[in-house]
Amino acid sequence: xxxxxxxxxxxxxxxxxxxxxxxxxxxxxxxxxxxxxxxxxxxxxxxxxxxxxxxxxxxxxxxxxxxxxxxxxxxxxxxxxxxxxxxxxxxxxxxxxxxxxxxxxxxxxxxxxxxxxxxxxxxxxxxxxxxxxxxxxx
Numbered sequence: 001x002x003x004x005x006x007x008x009x010x011x012x013x014x015x016x017x018x019x020x021x022x023x024x025x026x027x028x029x030x031x032x033x034x035x036x037x038x039x040x041x042x043x044x045x046x047x048x049x050x051x052x053x054x055x056x057x058x059x060x061x062x063x064x065x066x067x068x069x070x071x072x073x074x075x076x077x078x079x080x081x082x083x084x085x086x087x088x089x090x091x092x093x094x095x096x097x098x099x100x101x102x103x104x105x106x107x108x109x110x111x112x113x114x115x116x117x118x119x120x121x122x123x124x125x126x127x128x129x130x131x132x133x134x135x136x137x138x
Contacts, residue, residue: 001054006057009053009054009057009061010057010060010061011061012061013051013053013057013058013061013062013080014061014062014064014065016049016051016061016080016082017061017062017065017066017067017082018065019082019084020067020082020083020084021083021084021085021086021087021111021112022048022081022082022083022087022090022091022109022110022111022112023067023070023080023081023082023083023109023110024080024081024083024090024091024094024106024108024109024110024121025070025073025074025078025079025080025081025106025107025108025109026050026078026079026081026094026098026104026105026106026107027076027077027078027079027104027105027106027107028077028078028079028103028104029077029102029103029104029105030103031101031103031104035101035103035104038097039097039101039104042093042096042097043081043090043093043094043097045093046083046086046089046090046092046093047083047084047085047086047089047090048081048082048083048084048089048090048093048094049081049082050079050080050081050082051079051080051081051082052079052080053080055074055075055078058071058074058080059071059074065113066110066112066113067110067113069110069113069115070108070109070110070115073107073108073109078107081094081109087111087112087124088124088125088127088128091111091121091124091125092125092126094106094121094125095121095122095125096125105118106118106121106122108120108121109121111124
């Protein structure tokens with residue numbers, strides 16, 4: 001990867017961190033290619049996405065965003081899960097997939113810049129989604 005590619009990757013990740021309402025970190029401990037595709041599809045259906053990047057570039061991209069404190073979670077084979085519209089739906093999709101596949105481990109993340117541990121991600125995923133809350137108000 002040359003300098004221009006690295007700069008483009010950092011800019012792309014920085015934009016994703018800036019727009020995201022939730023950023024979670026998950027460890028891929030041996031998912032097959034088919035399982036990885038299924039995870040990406042599941043997250044996309046929930047309004048999220050999964051990105052893999054060099055950790056150094058990810059840490060640089062986090063600077064200046066509300067997710068700067070998540071850099072400590074990036075070590076080993078980790079993926080970044082971004083959610084934009086409904087953070088609970090993305091967390092729920094990730095937790096459900098991790099429960100069904102032992103080779104995916106949730107390491108934590110942040111919601112609106114507030115760092116959360118793996119057990120807090122599971123608790124966050126159990127909250128009612130945005131649509132459910134809107135229905136309660138109506």
